Amino acid sequence: MSTELDTVPESPPGARGYALRADRVFDGERLHGPATVVVEGGRIAGVHPGESPLRPDLATVDCGPDTTLLPGLIDTHVHLVFDATPDAAANVQRVGDEELIEQMRVRAQAMLAAGITTARDLGDRRYLTLALRGELASAPAAGPQLLCAGPPITTVRGHCWFLGGEVPAGADLRAVVAERAARGVDAVKVMVTGGQLTPGSHGGLVQFHSQALDALVTEAHRHGLPVAAHAHARAGIADALAARVDSIEHCSFMTEDDVVPDDDLIRAIAAAGIVVSLTLGFAPTDQPMPPDFAARVPKLMDLVRRIVVSGATVTIGSDAGIAPVKPHDVLPLAVVQLAGICGDAAAALAAVTSVAARSCGVPDCKGRLAPGYDADFVVVRGDPVADIATVRDxxxxxxxxxxxxxxxxxxxxxR
Ligand SMILES: [Zn+2]
Known part of the structure; x- marks a missing residue:
């Protein structure tokens, strides 16, 4: 942490600053003792360890007794267009743009209230999230900062085809990526395999092989965009690794009816530095999970443990919106779950702050308490490293x- 007062040159002149004091701060990697964070122009101007207020000219807000200040949480994989019902895939096809964007506003608000200050949307319809991204950029109280992929790239009638990202067989994926870049996306999402959400599809189907993915990744990187590859089947995960995508979403090693991890492949992903975006977080609900999925959950949790043990870089991409167990504010539950699996609450918190920021291409402004970073914070009671459940409230x-x-x-x- 900085002990100097670093003034942020980008701060709008005359912007009113304030100081925020807490008994502990989590800086995106580890926990520290008492500190005061100075905020100016929406950004962190300085982080000062210790008790004494360094800037008597600034209003100081005390976070209250026994509180911890953390960077706002980052969900690396959400879907604002889905309604978190059993019929999410059908419902998104029934609703018009105006009504859908109104629903998305409500979902964005729920995320923010849960402490999710940045969310990467990995699959919308008609680029609606980009419109919402613009709205929320000038209205911080209305929702998280959004990072958007637009419609996911998929095959004709492939996984999530109804979101509008179908690409005919043999088409030039570079042009498909270039179109998204021109629209101003923050990431490229490709459905390397099928998925359960889409009738007629499943995770065992491979949709794009490594040669097609190579072209896609090269073009995305030419535009400075990270590639998030949805991959369930082992063969799809291997193709995503071969093409050097930036993150593998789900990485579930699912077959049509089972979960079959491949530890060698997991180690290769870790060695390549490819991020695994873990689909954690299951909210309690009256609506039972589909029985075939429920049967696989214990195996999926064992898989997550194997991935963590491999040393792979992990974030949490909750997949919020796809089912009743995935409400849009599910991320804090997922953090608790990851902390339980890896036995390291600080690592779980890093996964949804500094590591997530790096994975999403915003390492210089999100996910850390340091000068120059956006003043996105969560304040919790107690010590979240000792009691991770406190992030839920x-x-x-x-x-x-x-x-x-x-x-x-x-x-x-x-004041
Ligand atoms: Zn998804």
Missing amino acids: PVAVYRAGELVAGGHPAQGEL
Whole structure:
């Protein structure tokens, strides 16, 4: 942590600053003792360890007794267009753009209230998330900062074809990527395999092989865009690795009716530095999981343990929206789950802050408490490294320096 007061040159002149004091801070990698964070112009201007306020000229907000200040949480894989019902895939095909974007606004708000200040949407319809991204950029209290992929690239009638990203067999994937880049996406999402959500598809089907993926990855990287590859089947995971995608989403090693991990392949993914975006987080619901999926959950949890043990870089991409167990604010539950599996709460918190920021291509502004970073914070009661469950109940959430959810009763509103 910095002990100097670093002024951020980009801060708008005259922007009113304030200081935020907490008993502990998690800086994106590890926990520290008491500190004061100075916020100016929506960004962190300085992080000062210790008790004493260094800037008597600034209003100081005390986060309250026994609180911890963390970077806002980052979900690396959500779907704002899906409604988290058993009929998510059918419902998105029934609703018009206006109504859908209204629903997406409500979902974005729920995410923010849970402490999710950045969300990467890996599959929308008609680039609707890009419109919402623009809205939320100027209204921090209305939702997280969005990073968007647009419609996922898929085969004709392939996984999630109904979102509009179908590509005919043999088509030039470079042009498909270039079109997305021209629209201003933040990432490229490709359905390397099929998936359960789409009638007629399943995770065991491979849709794109490594040669096609090579062209896609080369073009995406030429535009500075990370490639997120949805891959369930072992063969698809191997193709994604061979093409050097940036993240493998799900990485479930699912067959049509089982989960069959390949530890050699997992080690190769770890060695290649490819991020595994773990599809964790299952909210309690009255609606039972499909029995075939429920039967696989224990095997999937064992797989997550193997992936973590391999030393692979992991983030959490909850896949929020696809089913009743995946409400849009499910990420904090997933953090608790990952901490339980890997036995390391600090590592689980890093996975949804600094590591997620790096994976999403925003390592210089998100996921850390350090000068120059966006003032996106979650305040929790107690010590989240000792008791990770506290992330499920944030005391306050800040985005771009604005208090957007909760508050500090001892202190009242920002002065
Ligand atoms: Zn997804």
